[in-house]
Amino acid sequence: MxxxxxxxxxxxxxxxxxxxxxxxxxxxxxxxxxxxxxxxxxxxxxxxxxxxxxxxxxxxxxxxxxxxxxxxxxxxxxxxxxxxxxxxxxxxxxxxxxxxxxxxxxxxxxxxxxxxxxxxxxxxxxxxxxxxxxxxxxxxxxxxxxxxxxxxxxxxxxxxxIALTFMDAAGARTGKLFPTGQSLEYIDGIAVTCIDCAMPMVLFDAEAIGATGNETAAELNADKAALGRIEALRMEAGRRMGMGDVSDQVTPKPVLVSKSKGNGDINVRYFMPHQCHPSLATTGAVGIATACIAKNTVASRLTGVRAPPLVLSIEHPSGHLDVKLQERDGKIVAGILRxxxxxxxxxxxxxxxxxxxxxx
Missing domain, CATH: 3.10.310.10 (Diaminopimelate Epimerase; Chain A, domain 1)
Known part of the structure; x- marks a missing residue:
């Protein structure tokens, strides 16, 4: 031994x-x-x-x-x-x-x-x-x-x-694309979208926690007040999504969304969940892109609802990640190059x- x-x-x-x-x-x-x-x-x-x-x-x-x-x-x-x-x-x-x-x-x-x-x-x-x-x-x-x-x-x-194709990512953890039954709701007065597509996530506007959405990962990681607000939103989102007490889980992942700062469609800061990702998780990109083509989400309110087939460019701290969305057999299929x-x-x-x- x-x-x-x-x-x-x-x-x-x-x-x-x-x-x-x-x-x-x-x-x-x-x-x-x-x-x-x-x-x-x-x-x-x-x-x-x-x-x-x-x-x-x-x-x-x-x-x-x-x-x-x-x-x-x-x-x-x-x-x-x-x-x-x-x-x-x-x-x-x-x-x-x-x-x-x-x-x-x-x-x-x-x-x-x-x-x-x-x-x-x-x-x-x-x-x-x-x-x-x-x-x-x-x-x-x-x-x-x-x-x-x-x-x-x-x-x-x-x-x-290496081309990855997510065949049917909706409801990966909870069985539902929108586990709470709503595409838009409010937690402590903040508009959020609780979505489960490749990864359970809670999306909300960066300005709602006093951020611009253009901060570096290091800047966000150093903002203890913002991290506290993000964790509180995440905990309540997890409860509403039927995941119970998520304090010992890494899901749902919090995502700050904001208007594109460059040539992309949307700008995001993705958390893992207690540190900001230096770029963007692939599964997170699939869920964010899906939120962009769904009606009345915090993401589609920024991008406008568009129908597949299309390619969505998501800006993150290290650049951008493109997600190709198309419909196959009545389901949304997402493709990403890695x-x-x-x-x-x-x-x-x-x-x-x-x-x-x-x-x-």
Missing amino acids: NDLISVPCVLMRGGTSKGPFFLASDLPADQAERDQILLSVMGSGHPLQIDGIGGGNPVTSKVAIIGPPTVPGADVDYLFAQVRVDQQMVDTSPNCGNMLAAVGPFSIEAGLVLARGATTVVRIHNVNTGKLIEAEVPTPDGRVAYLGDASIDGVPGKAAP TARRLFEGQVFAKPTKRLFCAA
């Missing part, structure tokens, strides 16, 4: 996030044991995660667990875990679309999916939400390609493009759990 546990691991960047990828078979089946391994691996409970491989920021304290599919029509299962930086807590209630960008490449290179032609479509079952997402992965010569000419704001340089990169592979070490676990 005094020896460290070694677990096979691949560190990958997916979109604007980064974290370790594991095969489900290499982790304990027991959830409590698994979470203890993840907390030790990431070094959670310290602001720098100094005793682990986490990066001291929510976008670099994420974990992907990949395994064989458990639903028809999928190629792999993907369980996302948001590992808290400052607390010993693992939250598997949300999805992460940025980490999702690396699931296809990882699955192919792990032998779970065979490369097929110049582009391999990997159908991913997100265990967190029960939804299916298609990932188009470049596989020239039967191998994953990471180098290319695509670029995304928030990541330096260029890489091979990139990914394999960073290192090997063994990661964790402190032993109460019951000794040895990875195969």
Whole structure:
């Protein structure tokens, strides 16, 4: 019991996030044991995660667990875990679309999916939400390609493009696009939209908490008064959305919306939920774009309601993110371009759990 546990691991960047990828078979089946391994691996409970491989920021304290599919029509299962930086807590209630960008490449290179032609479509079952997402992965010569000419704001340089298509993102957590039954309502006199599309979120105008919407992520993170107001709105939104006490959950995510400051359609500041995202979550972009095409939401009041097919450009602190919306079989399908990169592979070490676990 005094020896460290070694677990096979691949560190990958997916979109604007980064974290370790594991095969489900290499982790304990027991959830409590698994979470203890993840907390030790990431070094959670310290602001720098100094005793682990986490990066001291929510976008670099994420974990992907990949395994064989458990639903028809999928190629792999993907369980996302948001590992808290400052607390010993693992939250598997949300999805992460940025980490999702690396699931296809990882699955192919792990032998779970065979490369097929110049582009391999990997159908991913997100265990967190029960939804299916298609990932188009470049596989020239039967191998994953990471180098290319695509670029995304928030990541330096260029890489091979990975197209993600969210097949039916509405009601990912609560089963309803608008869980409260209203597209617009008021919390403490502030107009909000509670929406569940790829990610449960509460949207409200930046000016309602005394912001302009053009602040940097660092400026918002330093505004303790604003953070307090945002958390109060989030807590009440979670209760109204049927999610109960969300103080120990990372959803719903708060989103400040404002008029476009450049050539985009809307400007946003997305919270994770207690820090402002340096760019924008992919799942958040899907939900925000969907709110823009719905009637009477705080987003569509800024953009004007428009019908798909269309491309919406969402401005964020690092640039912009485009979401392609179209209708397929009576449902809204959202497409986003991302990139990914394999960073290192090997063994990661964790402190032993109460019951000794040895990875195969």
